[in-house]
Amino acid sequence: MSRAERLPAEIDRPEDGASAPSGLMDLLNVAAVLLEADGKIDMWSPQAEELFGYSVDEAAGQFAAQLLIQPEHRDAAIRLFAEVMETGRDWAGAFPVRHRDGSTRLVEFRNMRLQDNLGDYYALGLATDRSTLRQVERNLALSTRLVTQAPIGLAILDTSLRYVVVNPALAAMHGVPEADHLGRNLCDVLAGPGFPAAEKAMRRVLETGVPVVDQHTVGRTRVDPDNDRAWAVSFYRLEDHHGRALGLANVVVDVTDRYRAAQKADRAQQRLRLVADGSARIGTTLEVERTAQELADVVVPDLADMVAVDILDSVLQTGRTELGEGPPVFRALAVKSAYPSPATEALVPPGQLTSYHPDHPAARCIRTLRPVLISHVAEGDLARISAGPEAARLLARAGIHSDMAVPLIARGEIIGVMGLARARKPLPFDEDDVALAIELASCAALSIDNAVLHQHVRSAAETLQRSLLPHPSPRHPGLEVAARYRPAQAFNEVGGDWYDVIPLDGDRTVLAVGDVMGSGITAAATMGRLRTATSTLADLDLPPAQVLTHLDKITQSLDPYIATCVYAVYDPHSGRLQVASAGHLPPVLVQAGRPPELLGLPTGTPLGVGGVPFETVTVELRPGDQLVLYTDGLVETRDDPIDERLGDLLRLMSPPTRSAEEMCDRLLQRLRHPSGHDDVALLIARAQPLAAP
Missing domain, CATH: 3.30.450.20 (PAS domain)
Structure with missing residues (x-):
């Protein structure tokens, strides 16, 4: 029977992980020596052979003291051996031992008395090299200190x-x-x-x-x-x-400090990027609502999960901040959320008016002109930051945990408030976030204020422009007349385009369209002066070229303005149309049986240039024919060649079966862009048989 077969079943084999030998025992290379009671060597382990140099044949039966101990140490060794055998107490310590090669080595011993079943005593000595043991002890001590300290x-x-x-x-x-x-x-x-x-x-x-x-x-x-x-x-x-x-x-x-420093640096870079992004994206137009939406688009989602931009209604109505005795009235301009959230239902929709209770962050911003920061929104804070109980419930359901409101201040006056909130973003708002929000709000506030000012100036100019334009009757002797005026759209200023229909003696009618270069109130006022002068000169019954000559002199006195103009006089009795142009786009003549054409008029120079005579051209205008006078805002664009646009105009005029009113609407619908950057004045006259006296 082999040794492995004699092992109990509960003992694992060496190949099993639980029975793997200890590396520490192998490292110490512990030797075992068994001595009889008289000091003779009875058993000698292979490790002893390696430690002392003697083979088992050389050591067995020898007195250990004579074989291993130098003469000067033998008495001490024999005394220690006798003490162990007599008392049964263990002895441990280091002792010099003679190696077979003649050298002396210090060996660490552990000696103990053993007793067999017959009552005889033996001494078991366990030994290892002292230097190896000390090295292991030093390594262990060093490892322990390294780990603990x-x-x-x-x-x-x-x-x-x-x-x-x-x-x-x-x-x-x-x-x-x-x-x-x-x-x-x-x-x-x-x-x-x-x-x-x-x-x-x-x-x-x-x-x-x-x-x-x-x-x-x-x-x-x-x-x-x-x-x-x-x-x-x-x-x-x-x-x-x-x-x-x-x-x-x-x-x-x-590495928390390093991690937080890196996060802080990342946030600083993000803020710089956000400020740069805001400078580029906010204020691209002079539209109040669009500017507010641009601010919201920059803030969400990089700074906040949701944002609302409210402007004082008095600023929108009058251009000034007017705070009465009651709570301030806001008009919501923009609302944005980074994701669908119940919180958006708690915010006032854009375009609606609202007022907040005195403790609301927006109301506090208006009073103090300072931001309001609620880093950690507690349950009791929900009533403060919401417009009412239902709104507070929605904010709680959305998980709002941090809130901030910053004032929109332009030229030292507060014009509104921007409110920001976080729900999914785990970090609360801090002072750095407040500083960033204030910087973005300042940029947006100035753009919004400029847009408000522009809207008021534009509104005034448009009002002036419309008040100076005539309201012609659709029926004139031998003519059906339709006219339209469309101011510049979006953020462009109102210009100085005009039209006029002036009745003369003998059933004749003056048809005029002009365009003052420039925009705004001054251009509208200049247009009014030129239109008044045109009406006065028309009463003098002068040929069109002479009328333009007088208008040219008047325009020169209005320096630095110049203008273009087409002036025509139609006589229904003779069917003749006399036309002169001062640097204006050519009129369109539509005659039955013929394709629409641009009248070949001498272009002339714009009014206000001076020194160049104007010419009058006479054409026939029969019943059913149409004459189209227009300003450049109808056909000029920033992307298309003017020849292509004039070609589009001619194609839209054929066939001339529509009435003058219908043709006006058709041309504006097909040629006029909703965000046109220039004014449009359009005048269409359709010749009709002259009614009997």
Whole structure:
């Protein structure tokens, strides 16, 4: 029967992991020597042969003192041996021993008395080289001090990834006592989304043996549950001298300060990018609503989860901040959320008017001209930041946890408020966020104020422009007349386009269209003066070329303005149309049976240039024919050649079956862009048979 067959069933075989030999015993190379009661060597282990140099044949039966001890130390050795045999007390210590090669070595001994079943005594000596033992002790002491006193976290985990050793530094980092680590996994000690990935990396290192160095892990601990902490963790597999895995070593360095500094730097760069983005994207137009929406688009989602931009209604109505005795009245201009949220239902929709209770952040901003920051929204704060109980319920349902309101201040006057909130963003608003919001709000406030001012000036100019234009009757002798005026759209200013229909003696009618170069109130006023002069000159019954000559002199006195103009006189009795142009686009003549054409008039120079005579051209205008006078805003665009646009105009005029009114609407609908940058004056005259007296 072999030795392996004689082993009890409960004892694992050496190939099993539980019975693997200890590497420490192999490292110490402990020798065993059994002495009889008289001091003779009875048993001699292979390790003893290696330690002392004598083979078992050379040592067995020899007196140990004579074989191993120098003469000067033999008495002491015999005395110690006798004491052990007589008293049964163990003896341990170092003793000089003679090696077979003649050298003397200091050997560490552990001696003990043994008794067999017959009552006889033996002495068992366990020995190892003193220098080897001291080296192991030094290494162990050094390792122990390194582990316990190291400022970095150190831990050893077994093959099931359970902690077996944890140093004080790691226990302090985790905020968990050392004893509470033992026998538990990482995710049992620390809970959070970042730790399962670290435990997965541990398992991979244990399986492959490939170490992981400086893997960053971010999470929260029991001692600091409200703030993220960061660690640089390293894992490497521990192996015995046979290469078998004993477990895992874990080295942890707390890099929270570095992590927070990097986050702060990232936030600073993000703020710079956001400010640069805001400067480029906010204020691209002179439209109040669009500017407010641009501000909202910049803020969400980079700074806030949702935003609302409200402007004082008095600013929109009068251009001035007027705060009465009651609560201020706001008009909501823009609302935006980074994702669908119940909170948007709690905000006032754009275009609607609202007022807030005195403790609302918007109302406080108006009173103090200072931002209001509620970093952590408690349950009691929901009533403060909402317009009412239902709105507070919606904000709570949306998970709003941080709120801020900043004033919109332009030229020293507050014009509105921007409100921001966070729900999904985990970090609360801080003072840096407030500073960033104020900078963006200041940029937007100036643009909004400019847009409001422009709207008021534009409204005044448009009002003046319309008041100076005539309201012609659709019926004149021998003519059906239709006219339209469309001011410049969007953020463009009203110009100086005009038209006029002036009745003369003899059933004749003056048809005029002009365009004053420039825009705004002054251009509209100049247009009014030229139109008045045109009406006065028409009463003098002068040919069109002479009328333009007089208008040219008048325009020169209105320096620096110049204008273009087409002046025509139609006589229904003769069917003749006399026309002259001063630098204006040619009229369109539409005659039955012929394609529409541009009248070949001498272009002439614009009014106000002077020194160039004008010419009058006479054409026939029969019943059913149409004459179209227009300004450049109808056909000129920034992208299309003028020849193509004039071609489009001619195609739209054919066939001339529509009435003058219908043709006006058709041309404006097909040629006029909704955001046209220039005014349009359009005048269409359709010849009709002259009624009997």
